[in-house]
Amino acid sequence: MHTLELRNVNSGYDKKTVLHDVNLTIHEPSIYVVLGPNGAGKTTLFRTIAGILEPYSGEVVFDGENVTSSRDVRKRINYLSHYNAIPEEMTVYNALTFYANVQGGSAEEVLALLHLQELRDTKVSDLSQGQKKRVSVAKVFLRERDLYLMDEPTSNLDPGYSKEIRDILIKLSKDKIVLYSTHNLYEASDIGTNLILIKDGTIALADKIANIKLREYRVGIRTSTDISKIVDAKRVEQGYYVLSVSNPEEAGRILTKLIENGVLVTEMRQLENPLQELFETA
Amino acid sequence: MGRDPGIIIVTRGFALSKSYIVFATFFAAMAILTANFGNAFLGGVPGNSGIDVGTSLSLLSVALTAIAAVTLTTSVILLYVYDKNNGVLEYFLSLGMNQGDIYKRYLKAGVILVSLLMIAVAVANVAVGLILRGDLTVPLEASALAAALSLSLVSFDTMAMMTFSSLQKPRAGANQPLGLALGGLLVVPAYLTPWTLPFVAVVVVDLAEAVVIAALAIALFVFSSKLISREKLLP
Numbered sequence: 001m002h003t004l005e006l007r008n009v010n011s012g013y014d015k016k017t018v019l020h021d022v023n024l025t026i027h028e029p030s031i032y033v034v035l036g037p038n039g040a041g042k043t044t045l046f047r048t049i050a051g052i053l054e055p056y057s058g059e060v061v062f063d064g065e066n067v068t069s070s071r072d073v074r075k076r077i078n079y080l081s082h083y084n085a086i087p088e089e090m091t092v093y094n095a096l097t098f099y100a101n102v103q104g105g106s107a108e109e110v111l112a113l114l115h116l117q118e119l120r121d122t123k124v125s126d127l128s129q130g131q132k133k134r135v136s137v138a139k140v141f142l143r144e145r146d147l148y149l150m151d152e153p154t155s156n157l158d159p160g161y162s163k164e165i166r167d168i169l170i171k172l173s174k175d176k177i178v179l180y181s182t183h184n185l186y187e188a189s190d191i192g193t194n195l196i197l198i199k200d201g202t203i204a205l206a207d208k209i210a211n212i213k214l215r216e217y218r219v220g221i222r223t224s225t226d227i228s229k230i231v232d233a234k235r236v237e238q239g240y241y242v243l244s245v246s247n248p249e250e251a252g253r254i255l256t257k258l259i260e261n262g263v264l265v266t267e268m269r270q271l272e273n274p275l276q277e278l279f280e281t282a
Numbered sequence: 283m284g285r286d287p288g289i290i291i292v293t294r295g296f297a298l299s300k301s302y303i304v305f306a307t308f309f310a311a312m313a314i315l316t317a318n319f320g321n322a323f324l325g326g327v328p329g330n331s332g333i334d335v336g337t338s339l340s341l342l343s344v345a346l347t348a349i350a351a352v353t354l355t356t357s358v359i360l361l362y363v364y365d366k367n368n369g370v371l372e373y374f375l376s377l378g379m380n381q382g383d384i385y386k387r388y389l390k391a392g393v394i395l396v397s398l399l400m401i402a403v404a405v406a407n408v409a410v411g412l413i414l415r416g417d418l419t420v421p422l423e424a425s426a427l428a429a430a431l432s433l434s435l436v437s438f439d440t441m442a443m444m445t446f447s448s449l450q451k452p453r454a455g456a457n458q459p460l461g462l463a464l465g466g467l468l469v470v471p472a473y474l475t476p477w478t479l480p481f482v483a484v485v486v487v488d489l490a491e492a493v494v495i496a497a498l499a500i501a502l503f504v505f506s507s508k509l510i511s512r513e514k515l516l517p
Contacts, residue, residue, distance in 0.1 A: 013513050052375045053513055071378045079376035083369025083517050089297040098290065103377050139373075 002063055002146050002177055003027050004049070009058035011048040012201075017056065018044040020201045031173045033192030033209070034181040041201040042181045043082065046149045049179070050079040062147060075103075078145040080153050084136040088125040092116060092135050095124055096142070105142030114138045114164065129156045137165055148178040154187065166191050219243045219251045222267035223258070230261050242271065291391035295357035298364060302356045309350035310403055313428070317343035317421040318410040333481050340420040341476035341484050345469045347403055347428035348435050352465030354399055355392040355436045359443045362388050366447070371515040381507045381515065385444050389503065392440040393433065400429040427488045431472060434496035439465045441502040445510050468495060 004026040012018035018041045026032060034042050047053040049060050051067040051074040059066050065073040086095045096107035111117050114134055124132060133156045140148070150169065154162035169178050170191065179196070182188050188195075195212060197205035205212070220240030227233055231254050233241035245251050251268070258265055296303060320339025328334055365371050374384050404425040411418040442464060471491055475484045502509075 013516075047372075047516075050376045051378075052372060052516070054511065071380070074376070074378035077376065079373070081369050081372055081376075083372065085369035085373040087294060087365075087370065088368070089294060099373075101285075101287075101290075102374070 001027065002029065003061075004147060004177055005061045006049070007059050007061065009048060009055045009060060011044060011053050011055040011058075013044075013053075015056075018201050019048060019055075021058070022201075022203055024196070024203055024206060026177055028194075029173055029175045029177055030193045031169060031178045031180050031191055032194040032196050033188040034179055034196045034198060035185075035188060036181075036198035036204075040198040042198055043151055044201070045198065046079060046081075046151050046179065046181070049147075050074070050077050050149055052079070076145050077147045077149065078140045078143075079149045080137060080140045080151055082151055082155075084132045086124050086132060086135050086139070089123070091121050091123055092127070093120045095135065096139060099139045100142050103143055107142075110138040110141050113141055113168070114161075130158060130161065133157055134161060141168065144172075144176075146176055148172060148176060148180075150178065150180045152181055152183070154182065154184070162187070217245050217247065217251065218271040219245055219254070220267075220269050220271045221254075221258070221265060224264045224266065227258060227263055230258060230263065237271075240267075240269075240271070286390075287387045288390035288394045291358060291361060291388055292394055295361040295391065295395075298361055299357050302353055302360075306350045306354035306399070309346055309353060310399060310406075313343040313346035313350060314403060314406045314410055316340070316346060317407055317424050318414055321411070321417060321420050333476075337420055337481055338476040340424045341427075341481070341488075342473065343421070343424050344428045344431060344476075344488055345472035347400075347425075348432045348469045348472060349466065350403075351396045351399055351432035351436050352439055352469075355395050355440060358388055358392045358395065358440060359447075361391075362444050363447055366515055367517050369517050372517060375512055375515060381510055381512060382503070384515065385441065385503060385506050388444060389437060389440050392436050396429075396432050396436045400425070400432060403428065423485070427485060427492075430492040431469075431488055431495075434492040434499060435465055435468055437499035438468070438495045438502070441499050441506065445502055445506050 004024070006022050006024040009019055009022040010017050011022075022045070034045065036042050044053065048055055049062075049067065051060070054068050060068065062073050062077065067073055067077070087098060090098060093107055093111065096110060099105075100107050111120055114137065116134060116138060119127065119131060119135070124135065127135065133153075137153055140150070148169065153165055153169075157165070166187070169180065172178060180188075180191065189209060192209055195205065195207060195209050196203060220237070220242055221227065221233065222240055227241055231241075231243060233243050235242045243251075243254060245254065255265060255268060317340045320336040320342075323336070362371075371384055404422070407421045407425050408418060411421050468491075472488055475487050479487065
């Protein structure tokens with residue numbers, strides 16, 4: 001069990017404060033999705049937790065040790081930046097070996113883990129953006145760490161490779177803390193069990209996704225018959241009767257009512273991602 | 283691969299830009315020719331400072347060798363800026379390194395390069411001297427002086443460029459001219475003294491300059507982590 005604590009952290013660049021008095025405590029191993037609009041402070045948060053940025057005040061503590069001052073604790077953290085950080089003049093294998101020499105681990109193993117063997121002897125400069133991203137992600141998995149900070153790890157990746165990386169992180173999150181930022185709300189709700197919402201450099205919300213109550217849920221129901229006389233479904237959008245409910249339980253009651261009235265329900269789904277409202281209000 | 287980080291940086295720097303190797307080879311060749319031709323053909327010709335022109339030319343090779351060294355190590359500075367801009371330095375920081383650890387890698391690469399160049403210049407000086415059947419004493423003394431001045435100059439230049447590279451606004455390409463200008467400026471005394479001072483005084487001035495520049499390089503290295511915050515290494 002590991003513990004990450006941010007205590008009254010103020011951090012930023014060139015004395016311009018980006019994170020304002022951030023307090024956060026994480027105990028449980030899990031995936032924590034970090035959401036927030038551009039410029040909210042997600043990358044600054046990751047860089048500060050990784051010890052790359054020194055907080056102006058406050059402290060980041062991992063398992064009781066100050067991240068800024070302890071080199072040893074920083075070595076237990078893996079950070080994936082926006083930047084690929086892969087020497088472009090090297091081949092994929094040499095680039096991963098270059099990092100394996102610095103941090104340990106085996107280039108061969110991560111090549112296999114991310115199915116990069118066919119690119120082994122290709123120069124990094126000859127790779128596509130998506131392939132570079134995969135190599136960049138591979139370097140993070142060279143050695144297993146206790147805390148993973150993944151800043152948009154699946155940007156530029158096609159769905160198959162994105163899932164591959166998410167699956168690795170889900171497996172790791174059984175006993176590691178993984179902070180995962182993304183702009184893809186469907187990915188966020190798919191992978192995350194916990195949500196950290198950043199707004200203007202402060203933590204606006206930190207909770208389990210299951211606990212998050214939204215003002216309104218829009219539910220779409222596809223049926224064989226007109227249900228507007230049975231339930232309050234006034235509009236039809238793309239073949240769905242649209243209902244607004246205040247919580248998921250209410251949707252269940254509506255479904256029961258339709259079945260009791262002999263309606264054949266062929267599909268029922270949430271029309272918007274539940275995180276959309278949070279993201280828009282952030 | 284498993285090689286020393288300094289050697290890896292040298293290799294990567296060369297892969298990034300080969301033009302500096304060509305320029306450095308040109309300056310080194312000029313230094314070798316100046317040291318030996320002057321000594322072989324103009325020895326005994328009186329100059330303004332009371333020492334003969336041959337010896338003055340041999341001592342001038344100190345400055346030319348130092349310029350060759352600064353030019354050669356520009357590839358290391360280029361690589362530093364390149365690594366900074368594509369996030370490699372940020373990743374190093376995330377692995378627990380501090381500014382000093384990172385600077386040390388690139389500084390070591392610069393020192394390795396200069397050491398290799400100095401060995402090559404000394405060997406070439408002996409070879410050319412033997413071919414021209416001149417006195418080897420002065421060219422070899424000039425080689426020793428050049429090694430002292432070049433090592434300190436390159437150490438200072440590399441440290442200064444890394445420490446203050448974040449102050450330059452055009453981040454990608456504008457660093458090497460400033461590095462070369464800085465190196466060229468510090469070599470000016472070594473250009474002038476062979477024509478104005480006696481032999482022993484030239485040696486003393488060059489050595490004193492090497493010691494002062496080395497002290498500045500060490501001071502920059504020691505205080506780099508305090509002078510420059512980690513954020514200056516970010517892309």
